[in-house]
Amino acid sequence: MSLSVTDLTIARGGVPVLEGLRFALTPGHAMILRGPNGIGKTTLLRTVAGLQPPVSGTVTGADDTIAYAGHSDGIKPTLTVSENLRFWASVFGAGSIEPALNAYDLAGLADRHAGNLSAGQKRRLGLSRLVVTGRPIWVLDEPTVSLDVKAVEMFADAVRAHLGQGGSALIATHIKLGLEGDVLDVGPFKAKPPEIDDFDGGFL
Numbered sequence: 001m002s003l004s005v006t007d008l009t010i011a012r013g014g015v016p017v018l019e020g021l022r023f024a025l026t027p028g029h030a031m032i033l034r035g036p037n038g039i040g041k042t043t044l045l046r047t048v049a050g051l052q053p054p055v056s057g058t059v060t061g062a063d064d065t066i067a068y069a070g071h072s073d074g075i076k077p078t079l080t081v082s083e084n085l086r087f088w089a090s091v092f093g094a095g096s097i098e099p100a101l102n103a104y105d106l107a108g109l110a111d112r113h114a115g116n117l118s119a120g121q122k123r124r125l126g127l128s129r130l131v132v133t134g135r136p137i138w139v140l141d142e143p144t145v146s147l148d149v150k151a152v153e154m155f156a157d158a159v160r161a162h163l164g165q166g167g168s169a170l171i172a173t174h175i176k177l178g179l180e181g182d183v184l185d186v187g188p189f190k191a192k193p194p195e196i197d198d199f200d201g202g203f204l
């Protein structure tokens with residue numbers, strides 16, 4: 001399943017942030033999004049994942065194919081680690097949670113309430129959810145926040161395994177992950193500020 005973005009203009013809070021974006025993500029490949037704080041990477045990922053509409057342009061190939069991991073881990077604190085994974089597995093129709101536990105070395109924490117995990121452990125649990133979704137396109141917003149060096153390697157290994165199975169990944173990150181993949185610097189797509197003539201002076 002390929003993802004295509006064509007002539008995409010996106011906005012946050014009603015203000016255009018990026019315009020003229022065009023790229024394709026094909027099976028087996030990763031694309032790394034780069035750009036300074038506030039440029040619009042999260043906004044782009046939210047738009048690709050269908051969490052907000054574009055101002056104009058199209059995203060194709062995103063119907064029920066995307067697993068999105070944003071800044072929030074989305075874990076249920078009163079459930080244990082294994083209960084969280086079983087919940088997601090039931091939502092996505094997956095079978096065993098063992099591959100997800102193993103990918104992020106969570107077996108020893110399986111019976112701990114998720115609310116009692118450290119920040120990095122919570123992030124590992126949040127990322128392990130991707131494994132049980134079975135979705136081919138992972139859309140990830142700064143996935144390595146709170147992870148130590150070993151856990152970053154676990155994450156990179158999990159992405160490599162996903163790509164090896166024909167999946168793909170679109171990842172916004174400020175760090176080097178050691179992954180093969182295209183790099184898309186979104187800086188050149190920064191939306192131009194509106195011309196002064198575009199302002200509605202009626203309120204003055």
Ligand SMILES: Nc1ncnc2c1ncn2[C@@H]1O[C@H](COP(=O)(O)OP(=O)(O)OP(=O)(O)O)[C@@H](O)[C@H]1O
Pocket residue numbers: 012013014017035036037038039040041042043044
């Ligand atoms: N809820 C909101 N309402 C209005 N503006 C917002 C909102 N959320 C973010 N913004 C603004 O939209 C712009 C793009 O933000 P976005 O989070 O997409 O940037 P980013 O490239 O992901 O940044 P970072 O690298 O810091 O995560 C920023 O100027 C930000 O201040």
